[in-house]
Amino acid sequence: MQLQQFYRHQQGFFFMLVITFITQACTFSAKSNSPNIPVLQAAEQEKALGEIRSSEKVLPQQDPFEDVSVDVLLDEMTLREKIGQLFFIRANGHFKNVGDESYRQLASKIKHYKVGGIVFFKGSIYGQTVLTNRLQTISDTPLWITQDMEFGAAMRVEETTRLTPAMGIAATQNPDYAYLAGKVTAREADALGVHQIFAPVLDVNNNPRNPVINVRSFSGNPDTVALYGQQFMKGVQSEGIVSTAKHFPGHGDTDTDSHHSLPVINHDYERLQSVELLPFKKVIDEGIESVMSAHIAFPRISSNPRLPGTLDPSILNRILVDSLNFDGLIVTDGLEMRGISAHYSPGEAVVMALKAGADMMLLSLDEITAIQEVERAVERGNITEERIDRSVRKILAKKKEAGLFQSRQTDIDLLNFRVNSPENRQIADEISRKSLTLLKNNNDIIPLRPNEYPRVLVVSVTDTDNDEKGAALAEEMRTYHPAVRHRVFYRGISAREKQNILQQARWADLIVIGAHMYINASGNNQFNSSQRRLLHQLPSQTPKALVTFGNPYAVGDLPDADVQLLAWDGSEHQLKNTAPALFGASAIGGRLPIDIPGEYAMNEGLSLPQTTVRFDKPESVNFWADSLYKVDRIMHEAIYDSTFPGGVVTVLKDGVVAYQKGFGYETYQKLNPVHTNDVYDLASLTKIMATTTAMMKLVDEGKIRLDDKVSAYFPEFSAGLKSGVTIRHLLLHTSGLPPFRIYIDKLKTRRALVEAVKNEPLIYEPGATYKYSDLGFILMGEIVREVTGMRLDNYLQRTFYQPLGMNNTRFNPLEAGETFAKRIPPTEKDTIYRHKTVRAQAHDERAYYMDGVAGHAGLFSSGSDIAIFTQMLLNKGSYGGKQYLAPKTIELFTKRQSELVNRGYGFDRKDEEGESTAGTLASEEAFGHTGFTGTSFWVDPQRDLAIIILTNRTYPYRSYGRNISKIRAKVADAVISSIIE
Known part of the structure; x- marks a missing residue:
């Protein structure tokens, strides 16, 4: 046949590789002495190789891009082959050895019954793609x-990009997200070798007891479903993938699952239209290429009241084709x-x-029997071959349009670039965060403030056997x-475990209840009796926050919860994007796309801004x-140059x-690696994060x-030059x-040292000269x-660190205990005063x-904490919904305040001339400070940016690490040059 000849030269090389691999593998197994490695018997080896060789084709010289007419292809097919093209069979996209029974059955249906295609279920990225390529080679x-x-794609394929369900996308109130969701989905489908996806769901979810649609639907409003469905479809089709609207004529208003029985909807045509x-109708007018039927009976618009819509000409031919003018794939x-x-x-x-009008037959219970019965039906005149031709022609046309008659193999190398890419994940994360819908927030519990709720218990409630459900939420929290x-x-929980939950609840200051029930049609309650x-x-006295991960109607089961938040899906992806919002680390602004009877109306929702720092990927902020x-x-x-042994x-x-x-x-012994949560001696950063901050507040x-x-x-300071010294002078140096005095040769008590500083004579007139001084900050x-x-x-x-x-x-970090102290790298081997390695004590x-507490040094902190501090400054004194400092005070202290030097009150600023530790690219508004031990932070308000470097460059001796200033500048320039302006 012409079609068979068309591919021969493309497939020969692939099969030679497969044959070589299998031959070598079988030879190795035959020689192996290990009893644990099964060896194929010679007859089985020959049979396996024979099956592969039988698929090889002798290749004439032929242009691989020669146009093949659909009519020619159709004419060359036997009736059996045409019927086979109508069928799309189930397959799992995991690796399958050619000797596996599941592969043999799949290959047999493709080779002997000429099925038209595959419906892939669960699988892996490479497993599905490799299997697709292999199956393509054995199909005529x-x-x-x-x-x-x-x-x-994550609905079926592991490690692909997970997207928020349709209802969550609609909750964002941004149809562009539906377009992007469709585009990401299609991009990954294409890379996996998938040509048609079964989405979007266009069912209107107007029945709270619907056991099968729920969050799969965009909304309970038909206009919203239409708008978001159109945008999703456009995103899919922009990548050349066929989008399928489902489930026609609508599966939303039913309380029966068609997977198990036949639902019946008793609406008339006028109601269906509206x-x-x-x-x-909207997506058909916009060019949808495929529509999926629903197995639902519509007695008021059908002559057969118990006939499923899939088999009912009144539904498909009369309404879908004739009334809505759809001519695509059904x-x-x-x-x-x-x-x-x-x-x-x-x-x-x-x-x-x-006969009803369908073209593609998905997942027959028995494809072989079905093909045989359809062939007999044609022979008996129960259906014409012309009717079969009509559907096969459509299917072949789609294959031709997709270029499959020129190249059917998927480039596996593209998987590395197109599947689960940072860009795709960024879109998915943004949709996930924007979808969160806050319906209730008594006493402003959200955002959670650790100082107000120091002990939090997360109770994940699920109707599955998964005893780790919700772990990702708690981990991210x-x-x-x-x-x-x-x-x-979880299902099957023991009485002892229940008691443990109640015991932990008594420990907690706040209980977060994660509802991980997807859909429950047993009644109005979503939690079962044991859970309730x-x-x-x-x-009862402990505040409770209910977060639903799948079924929004579950809020009706806990009406007294202080917080009710809808998160739409229980995937790890959604859990990780929900946790930051609980703490104000991402904004909440979703709106309810459905009615929750007796509780909330459509479009309800509370808005909260982002008020705290979120931990996320670089791509999320350009x-x-x-x-x-x-x-x-x-x-x-x-580190290699010994500027410092390590840092964050x-x-x-x-x-x-x-x-x-x-x-x-x-x-430099390289025994204990640095971790991101390590705590460093900040040295002179104390001047900013302690003394200057306190002065701003006062x-x-x-x-x-x-x-x-x-x-x-x-x-x-009452006499002489000292009488003219003001707070302003101290802040400006x-x-x-x-600059400093070494008093500690003789004075080794707090009182003595403070008295010495008070009595220190001035070396110049106040306000006349800039001299950086520790003494002023003491x-x-x-x-x-x-x-x-x-x-x-x-x-x-009390005023800042704990509430922040x-x-x-x-x-004095040693007071926090040994565990805390172990997170602090040493700063120096002191051979003069303390005669020991200084660690977890002020350098x-x-x-x-x-006593470890001074205005110029002694503070310890981590990179994450300094990020909180600098974000408070960038927020003009606000953090976590609380105003710590007035915006005008932040502006006053951080802008230039001296003609002698470019400094603010306490804060250093970028040098106007020469080298600066802020780098060459920081804006003129940049402010920050450095610390002697190798610490620094620079804040660039123009870019809403802070760069924090923590090292122990003074280890083992303070004479080390003289190159630290250049490193600070290089890091700053590297960071700023990485911003997508």
Whole structure:
């Protein structure tokens, strides 16, 4: 046959490779002495090789791009071959050895019964693609590959991009997301060798008890379903993939699952026109290429009241084809479903579907029997060959349009670039976050503040046997909260485990209930009686947040929950994108696309802005991830050059920690690698994150004024030049105090050191010269104590660090325990004063002898905590919904305030001339500070950016790491140059 000849030269090389591989594998097995490796018997080997060789074709010289007419192809087919083209058979896309029984059955149906294509179910990326290519080589006619991909390729294929279900997409109130979802889905389908996807669902979900549609539908409003369905379809078809609208004429208003029995909808045609049919009409007018039928009876519009729509000419021919003018592919829903297979034999169902108007027969319960019965039906005159030709012609035309008669093999190398790409994941993550819909938020529990709810219990409730359900939610929540515990109420849970949940509930300050029930049609309740009983036993006085992961109607079961949040899906992807929103790390703005009877009306929802830092990928805030690897190289080279033994770089942009990595080791012995949550001695960053911050707060409150005389606090400043020193001078380093004094040869108590600083004479007139001075900040630390009645560390802990959730920021970290202290790399081998390796104690000797708490040094923190601090500054003093500092105060302190030097109050600013540790690319608005131990942060408000570097460059001795300034500048420039402007 012409079609067979057309492919011979393309397939020969592939089969030679397969034969060589199998021959070598079998030879190896035959020689193996291991009893654990099964060996193919010689006869079986020959049989397997024979089956492959039988598929080879002798190739004449022929142009592979010669146009093949559909009519010619059709004329050359026997009746049996034509009938085979109507059938699309089930396959799992996992690796299959050619000797596997499942593969042999699949290959037999393709080779001997000439089926038209495949409906892939569960599989893996490479397993499905390799299997597709192999099956394509053994089929005379190219196979048409189809797959359900309602929420992306991940609905069936592992490790592909997971998308939020349709209802969640509609909750975003942005139809562009439907287009992007369709485009991402089609892009990955194409890479996998799939030609047609069964999506979008155009059913109008107007029945809360619907057991099969639910969040698969965009909305309970037909116009919304139409709009989002059109956009999804356009996204799919923009990539050259066939989109299939389903389930015609509408599966939304039923409380019966057609997988198990035959649903009946008793609406008349007028009602169908205004609701169920409207979305289908819209997408047909916009050029949808395929429609899938529903196994539902419509007695008021059909002459046969018990006939499923798939088999009913009144539904498909009269309404879909004649009334709606659809001339594309009509696809049956799975013919194995009990709504069909319980009432009709395999062949009878196909004949009836053909007569009704269907073209593609999916998932017959018995394809071989069905093909034989359809052939007999033609011979007996029950159906004409012309009718079969009409559908086969459509199928072949689609195959030709897709270029399958020129090339049917999928390029496996493209999988590396097109499947689960950063771009695809970024779109999926954004849709996921935007879909979250907050219906209730009593007492403003969301965003969660760890200081208000220090102990959180997550209880995941599921009707499956999965005893780890919801673990990803709790794990991600721990990124934002140090004390989150997780328990699962799963099917088969023991009485002891139930008691443990109740015990943990008594421990918690807040209980987050994750409802992981997808659809439950047993009644109005979504939780079963056992689940409801336990939920009602939870402590009534403890606030509760209900998050539904799949079934929005579950909120009706816990009407007294303080928080009700809809997250639409229980996938790990959705869980990870829900957790940040609970803490204000991403905005919440979704709106309800359905009515929840007795609870909420369509379009209800509360909006919350992003108010805290989120941890996310570089692409989410327009970084070139590949470009950011320049930072990796800079840090590795610096470690190699012994600038420091290790460090952590944290990059914050647009409210997102988009890059955070640990490099090297705690010491040059290279025994303990650096981790991103390591805590470093900040040295002079203390001046900003402690003393300057405290002074800003006190200025805000009117308790301190910048022009207050220091003499108002210390009588030692009442005479001479010192009488002119103000708070402003101390903040600008223009007080006249010397840079520092080494008092600790003799003075080794806090009181003695403070008294020495108070009595230190000035070396120049106040305001006349800039001299960076630790002494001025030591004095300001004491002024904070005078004004507040609290030591600097206690004041900051209570006013800033604890409410901000900066749990890794503190003076005297040894007081936090050994576990905390072990996260702190050593700063120096002190051979002069302490005669030991300094670790988890202030590196600065004066701060150490001042009980570890001083205004100039002694603070410890992590990259994540400093990200919170810098985000508070970028937010103009606000974080987590709380205003810590007035915007005008932030602006005042961070802008240039001296003619002598480009500095703010306390803050350093980018040098206007010469080299700057902020790099060459930072804007002129950039402000920050550095620390002697090798720490720094720079904030660029123009780019909503902060770059944080923590190292212990003073280890083993402070004479090391002199190159640190250049490294800071290089990292800053690498980060800024990686931004997609």
